[in-house]
Amino acid sequence: MKLSCDIDIRHLTRVEGHGNIRIAIENxxxxxxxxxxxxxxxxxxxxxxxxxxxxxxxxxxxxCGICSIAHTLTAIxxxxxxxxxxPSLQTQRLxxxxxxxxxxxxxxxxxxxxxAPDYLGVGxxxxxxxxxxxxxxxxxxxxxxANDLCDEVGGRRLHPTRTVVGGFTMLPDRYRLGxxxxxxxxxxxxxxxxxxxxxxxxxxxxxxxxxxxSLQGEDEYPFIGGNLVSTDGVLKREEEYAGMTNExxxxxxxxxxxxxxxxxxxxxxxxxxxxxxxxxxxxxRAIADGLGLVPVNxxxxxxxxAQLVECVQxxxxxxxxxxxxxxxxxxxxxxxxxxxxxVGVGAVEAPRGIxxxxxxxxxxxxxxxxxxxxPTSQNHANIRFDIEALAHFCAAxxxxxxxxxxxxxxxxxxxxxxxxxxxx
Amino acid sequence: xxxxxxxxxxxxxxxxxxxxELSSCEGCQLQLLNNEATLLDFLxxxxxxxxxxxxKEASDDYEIAFVEGSVTRKDEEERLKGIRKQAKVVVAxxxxxxxxGVNQLKNRFxxxxxxxxxVYGSSPIDTQEVKPLSAIIQVDLEIYGCPIxxxxxxxxxxxxxxxxxxxxxxxPVCMECKARENICLFDLGEPCLGPVTRGGCDxxxxxxxxxxxxxxxxxxxxxxxxxxxxxAERGISREQMLDRLECFGGFAGYxxxxxxxxxxxxxxEE
Numbered sequence: 001m002k003l004s005c006d007i008d009i010r011h012l013t014r015v016e017g018h019g020n021i022r023i024a025i026e027n028x029x030x031x032x033x034x035x036x037x038x039x040x041x042x043x044x045x046x047x048x049x050x051x052x053x054x055x056x057x058x059x060x061x062x063x064c065g066i067c068s069i070a071h072t073l074t075a076i077x078x079x080x081x082x083x084x085x086x087p088s089l090q091t092q093r094l095x096x097x098x099x100x101x102x103x104x105x106x107x108x109x110x111x112x113x114x115x116a117p118d119y120l121g122v123g124x125x126x127x128x129x130x131x132x133x134x135x136x137x138x139x140x141x142x143x144x145x146a147n148d149l150c151d152e153v154g155g156r157r158l159h160p161t162r163t164v165v166g167g168f169t170m171l172p173d174r175y176r177l178g179x180x181x182x183x184x185x186x187x188x189x190x191x192x193x194x195x196x197x198x199x200x201x202x203x204x205x206x207x208x209x210x211x212x213x214s215l216q217g218e219d220e221y222p223f224i225g226g227n228l229v230s231t232d233g234v235l236k237r238e239e240e241y242a243g244m245t246n247e248x249x250x251x252x253x254x255x256x257x258x259x260x261x262x263x264x265x266x267x268x269x270x271x272x273x274x275x276x277x278x279x280x281x282x283x284x285r286a287i288a289d290g291l292g293l294v295p296v297n298x299x300x301x302x303x304x305x306a307q308l309v310e311c312v313q314x315x316x317x318x319x320x321x322x323x324x325x326x327x328x329x330x331x332x333x334x335x336x337x338x339x340x341x342x343v344g345v346g347a348v349e350a351p352r353g354i355x356x357x358x359x360x361x362x363x364x365x366x367x368x369x370x371x372x373x374x375p376t377s378q379n380h381a382n383i384r385f386d387i388e389a390l391a392h393f394c395a396a397x398x399x400x401x402x403x404x405x406x407x408x409x410x411x412x413x414x415x416x417x418x419x420x421x422x423x424x
Numbered sequence: 425x426x427x428x429x430x431x432x433x434x435x436x437x438x439x440x441x442x443x444x445e446l447s448s449c450e451g452c453q454l455q456l457l458n459n460e461a462t463l464l465d466f467l468x469x470x471x472x473x474x475x476x477x478x479x480k481e482a483s484d485d486y487e488i489a490f491v492e493g494s495v496t497r498k499d500e501e502e503r504l505k506g507i508r509k510q511a512k513v514v515v516a517x518x519x520x521x522x523x524x525g526v527n528q529l530k531n532r533f534x535x536x537x538x539x540x541x542x543v544y545g546s547s548p549i550d551t552q553e554v555k556p557l558s559a560i561i562q563v564d565l566e567i568y569g570c571p572i573x574x575x576x577x578x579x580x581x582x583x584x585x586x587x588x589x590x591x592x593x594x595x596p597v598c599m600e601c602k603a604r605e606n607i608c609l610f611d612l613g614e615p616c617l618g619p620v621t622r623g624g625c626d627x628x629x630x631x632x633x634x635x636x637x638x639x640x641x642x643x644x645x646x647x648x649x650x651x652x653x654x655x656a657e658r659g660i661s662r663e664q665m666l667d668r669l670e671c672f673g674g675f676a677g678y679x680x681x682x683x684x685x686x687x688x689x690x691x692x693e694e
Contacts, residue, residue: 011476013476013477013479013480013482014476014477014478014479014480015477016450016477017450040446040447040496040497040500040551041447041496041543041544041549041551042447042496042526042527042530043527043530043539043540043542043543043551045542045543046530046533046538046539046542046543047526047527047529047530049542051667052663052664052667055667058637058671059526059529059671062449062451062525062526062570063449064449064451065448065449065450065451065452065453065454065455065571066450066451066454068449068451109454109457113457113478114478117480123479123480123481124475124478124479124480124481125478125479126467126472126479129464140460140463141460143460144460144461147458147460155629155632155634156628156629156632157458158451158454158455158458158571159451159570159571161628161629161632161634162632162633162634164634169632169633169634170632170633249544249545249547254549420445420447420448420449420450421449
C-alpha cells in the first residue's frame, strides 16, 4: 500500500510550551518529518547578570512552572559549589525529599494528565472523570500527596519559599512530617494500581538507538550532584558539564540543542534508568522488569513507563528519608554564606532529565555570567530524529494518517517536554 | 437568590472558558490543576473549551479568556489582539501578564542587542521589550501573584461565574502577616516588601520566613518612601531592596519616578 499523508500540528497540545510537528509522506516516501520549537525566549541568562547570588535560586526557579524545585535546587547547588559550601546532612536530606516529591508530582501530572488520555482513547483527563473515576482519583491522590509534602518541606509546591543558599529559611513540623509516612505507605496502593493500569496499555513498539545521558549514581539512584555518564561510555565530572552538552543553535528551534557522541542524545527517566538500573531498590527493579523495562532500552515511548517506575522509587526512598530525619533532633536550618570569586556548577536530575546551572561570580558574589542547560533542550534534537524515524517506520508499515498523527503526538509527549523551560 | 444572571454580557450558566499562555513558565496554569481536593468542583464551574497544556480539543468560541505570560514578540501581540476580539472578558493571569513579571528584568539593560548576544551569541533571535497584557489590549480583570494562589482564583472565578463584583484587597501583605502572628522578618534582619505589597496571598512567603518580593504589585496606598526609611534603619542594603522592587514589574511606575532607581548602574559589564 502506498501511503500519502500531510500532518501539520501547530502548537502541540498536552505538552508544556509551544512546538510543531510536520510529517509529509507522498506515495510511501517521506518528504518531510520534523519537530520545531517556536517558544519565545525569556533571556534568563541575561536577566541574572549583575544580580547577587541570593537572587539566583529565586529567579531560576521561575524558569519553569513544573520543575521549579529542580531549578531552585540546581541554582543553590551551583552557588554553594562556587563558594565552597558543603550543605549539612540534614539540608541534603531535606532537599532530596523535596526533590523526590517534585519528581512524583511532575511524573504523575505527565503520566495521567498528559500521556494516559492517548492510551485510553480520549482528548484529555476530563472525560476520564466520568469513564474512569477511580483512575482519576488515584492520580489526584498521588499528586496531592506530592504537593502537600513539597509545601511542608519547601514552603510552597511551585516556586518554593524556604529553599535558600546555605539551607532552608525554616524547617518542617516534625509531627506533620511523621504523618506523611502513613500517607506515603498508603500511596503504594495507588502506585500498584497505576502499574497494573500501565501493564494493560500497549506501548508502541518503536526503537531508535541513541545515547542516554544522566548523573551517575555511586551506591544510590542519583538525583542531586555527582559525575555525569552516558550509555556510550562518556564519563565527566559535574564541572565539566559543557563537554557533556555541547550546545549549538539550528534554524528550526528557538531552544539551544545538544549532542555528545552521536547526532543527538536523550535525557530523562529512561536515561536515568538505562544508566542506573542497579541503583533502583530491588522491589522497584522487579516492577521495571514486569513492565518490560530493562536497560538499555531504546524505545522512547517507554519513558512514561520509566517515570512510573521512578514514582515507586521516590515514594520508597522518601519514607526512608523521613525516618532518617526524624531519628535525629533538628540542627540549624541555615549555614552562613561567604561569597567568593569563581565559578560554580550544579547538576541535578530534574523530572525531565539532567539540568545544569553554571554561574561566574565576582568577589562580592554578583553573577557576571550565567549558563543554564535544560533537559528538554538536550532532548529536542533526539525528538526531531525520532519523528523522522517514526515517519519512515509508519510509511513502511502503511499506517493511516490518523494513526501516524496520534503516534507522532504520543512520541513527543512521551518525552514530557518542558518547552518554555528549554527556551527560557 | 442572585438577581444578576450575567456578567459583562456573559450568561451565568457555565461560561465557555479558554486558557492561553504567552511568554511564561506556565506555572500559573499548573496552579489551576492544584488543590486536587476541590479540582473537580472548580472545573465544573466552567465549560473549558481550550486549555492547550491539558487537552487536545480546542475551540475558538469562548467567552472568558485567561491569559498567562507577558508579551515579548510581535506574534504574541497579534495572538493577544485576536483573543481580545473573541473574548467578552479577558483575565490577566499572574504577575507576568499583569506587570511583565520576572521576564521584564531584561528591560533594565535598555539594550536588546546586548541581551540577545549574551544568550544567543551571533545566532539571530527575535525578541522585543517585555510588556504586560494591558500595554497591548484592554484587560478586564487581573489576578496577581507569582505564582497565583489557587484559593484566590477559586474565589474570583466563582464570583465571575455568578456575575458578582470582584474586589481585590486594599491592605498590604503586612496586615495578613500580622494576622498570622508571624515573627516580623525585619526583626530577623531580612528584607521584606510586605508593608507595600498588595495583600490577598495570606502572607505566603513571609509565613515561610522568606521576605516578600512584591510579586502582587503595590497596595493602593503603599508608602514606598517610608519603606526606604525602614530598610535603611534596619541596615538592609539599597541593592537588596531594589532587587525586590524591580523583580516583577509591579513597582515599575514608582521606580521610574525615582531618580537613579530605574535600572541599576553598573549591572551590565559591556
